[in-house]
Amino acid sequence: MFKIDQRSSTPIYQQLVQEIKEAILKGILQPGDKLPSVRELSVQLTINPNTIQKSYQELERQKVIETLRGKGTFVSLNYKPSVDKEKLTVLKENLRNILVEAHYLGMKHGEILQLVTRLLEELNIKEGQN
Amino acid sequence: MFKIDQRSSTPIYQQLVQEIKEAILKGILQPGDKLPSVRELSVQLTINPNTIQKSYQELERQKVIETLRGKGTFVSLNYKPSVDKEKLTVLKENLRNILVEAHYLGMKHGEILQLVTRLLEELNIKEGQN
Amino acid sequence: MFKIDQRSSTPIYQQLVQEIKEAILKGILQPGDKLPSVRELSVQLTINPNTIQKSYQELERQKVIETLRGKGTFVSLNYKPSVDKEKLTVLKENLRNILVEAHYLGMKHGEILQLVTRLLEELNIKEGQN
Amino acid sequence: MFKIDQRSSTPIYQQLVQEIKEAILKGILQPGDKLPSVRELSVQLTINPNTIQKSYQELERQKVIETLRGKGTFVSLNYKPSVDKEKLTVLKENLRNILVEAHYLGMKHGEILQLVTRLLEELNIKEGQN
DNA sequence: GTGGTCTAGACCACA
DNA sequence: GTGGTCTAGACCACG
Numbered sequence: 001m002f003k004i005d006q007r008s009s010t011p012i013y014q015q016l017v018q019e020i021k022e023a024i025l026k027g028i029l030q031p032g033d034k035l036p037s038v039r040e041l042s043v044q045l046t047i048n049p050n051t052i053q054k055s056y057q058e059l060e061r062q063k064v065i066e067t068l069r070g071k072g073t074f075v076s077l078n079y080k081p082s083v084d085k086e087k088l089t090v091l092k093e094n095l096r097n098i099l100v101e102a103h104y105l106g107m108k109h110g111e112i113l114q115l116v117t118r119l120l121e122e123l124n125i126k127e128g129q130n
Numbered sequence: 131m132f133k134i135d136q137r138s139s140t141p142i143y144q145q146l147v148q149e150i151k152e153a154i155l156k157g158i159l160q161p162g163d164k165l166p167s168v169r170e171l172s173v174q175l176t177i178n179p180n181t182i183q184k185s186y187q188e189l190e191r192q193k194v195i196e197t198l199r200g201k202g203t204f205v206s207l208n209y210k211p212s213v214d215k216e217k218l219t220v221l222k223e224n225l226r227n228i229l230v231e232a233h234y235l236g237m238k239h240g241e242i243l244q245l246v247t248r249l250l251e252e253l254n255i256k257e258g259q260n
Numbered sequence: 261m262f263k264i265d266q267r268s269s270t271p272i273y274q275q276l277v278q279e280i281k282e283a284i285l286k287g288i289l290q291p292g293d294k295l296p297s298v299r300e301l302s303v304q305l306t307i308n309p310n311t312i313q314k315s316y317q318e319l320e321r322q323k324v325i326e327t328l329r330g331k332g333t334f335v336s337l338n339y340k341p342s343v344d345k346e347k348l349t350v351l352k353e354n355l356r357n358i359l360v361e362a363h364y365l366g367m368k369h370g371e372i373l374q375l376v377t378r379l380l381e382e383l384n385i386k387e388g389q390n
Numbered sequence: 391m392f393k394i395d396q397r398s399s400t401p402i403y404q405q406l407v408q409e410i411k412e413a414i415l416k417g418i419l420q421p422g423d424k425l426p427s428v429r430e431l432s433v434q435l436t437i438n439p440n441t442i443q444k445s446y447q448e449l450e451r452q453k454v455i456e457t458l459r460g461k462g463t464f465v466s467l468n469y470k471p472s473v474d475k476e477k478l479t480v481l482k483e484n485l486r487n488i489l490v491e492a493h494y495l496g497m498k499h500g501e502i503l504q505l506v507t508r509l510l511e512e513l514n515i516k517e518g519q520n
Numbered sequence: 521g522t523g524g525t526c527t528a529g530a531c532c533a534c535a
Numbered sequence: 536g537t538g539g540t541c542t543a544g545a546c547c548a549c550g
Contacts (some may be wrong), residue, residue, distance in 0.1 A: 366471030
């Protein structure tokens, strides 16, 4: 269900956070859907339960998912993007760094823009509405 | 000359790598230019010389700069982007993650594209030639 | 396990890189095997952990080993020699220099070839398959 | 006359030592031939005179060249390889390392041997006599 | 003067 | 427990 690369330099728990957010974005996980339990996922992905736990906590902190005691974890019904200025500046900084990197890997202006639009499409981030 | 955020979670040596790459991109540092010596920068930025070292070595590994023994470190005269497939896939993955993040921070399709183009401009990555 | 000569003029971290590569070549270390932890080796060889670190990072850069966060460092499962033209020319240059040196130390044509074949055998670099 | 790569990681003075030894081996420089003066070479190669000096001193120490006061430096008339056991073991160690490296760069047993014989030929190290 | 290596000791994130 | 980063301070080879 979720792809985790143990060798990647980005922490496993963050990879999982990303994967889940992406699944929601693509509609694979719908608001209200139940997420697999920590133990379940732990077995499926052969990853330490503590790590799964950490991902879920992070997602809950971001209000992307909610935990109902004794019932499980669910995709939040009404996620509202919080206007977090700090996060935004970090994001821009990261984006900036990636663009620099892209250039040093030989990508041209057009190629970069093309890649961005392709990814936006893949991620179901649409033009008008969204 | 270079802005380092000691509090940031991204390692100092990586920040410096980024800053130098950016400076070259913007033309502030030209091919052939001498970089400040390790000790010099160390004093300017109040950062340990070893940390500066690490940045310089990383940049040299990437062929962005080169060192002439006993003379100092210089911006490479003819940097050629190496077509590193692996790095490219990592880059795409990172970009993808950032776009997901941008969405969750409430940015719309148009805003994202606008931000990208603005950054490309800032970074002197131009349309036709580059 | 690994022989390090503290007095040698070649950096300790490079010696260790060599030793590990050789151990893999000889089959003493198999793909997938766990390498001793940085701290462990540090104690065994009475060498500073940072120096061991540097060796491991160098080997990881060369894709000879890989690290799994929190789990340790392992011999890569499928090492593929990268066709690095630059490294090849450097290698040839070094080999050339060594051959010149051998001559000046009085070794004859036959002796040199004999030494090379003996070393290849020792290193488990075989004729047909390899 | 001699090729020096300022960017190479091997010290300039060592490169020069190598180049001169090679020239002698190939017969470009004959026993008794006069070497260019330190100043001359310094200008030709745009290298610090001290560095040239160091090369000459090293070659003299190895009895490859001789200095006649007031007359200049000359290729030794009767070079006899000294049987330096230490140097021999260092040489073997270096050769061993290079062979390991060759393998990790993807060279096969046959290719390595072929390269060695080709280099020996280039260096005028012949089969019977030498 | 330059960069390269090493040590000792510390702190941190991750699993 | 693992590796990753950083500092402080030292020594060295090179030009």
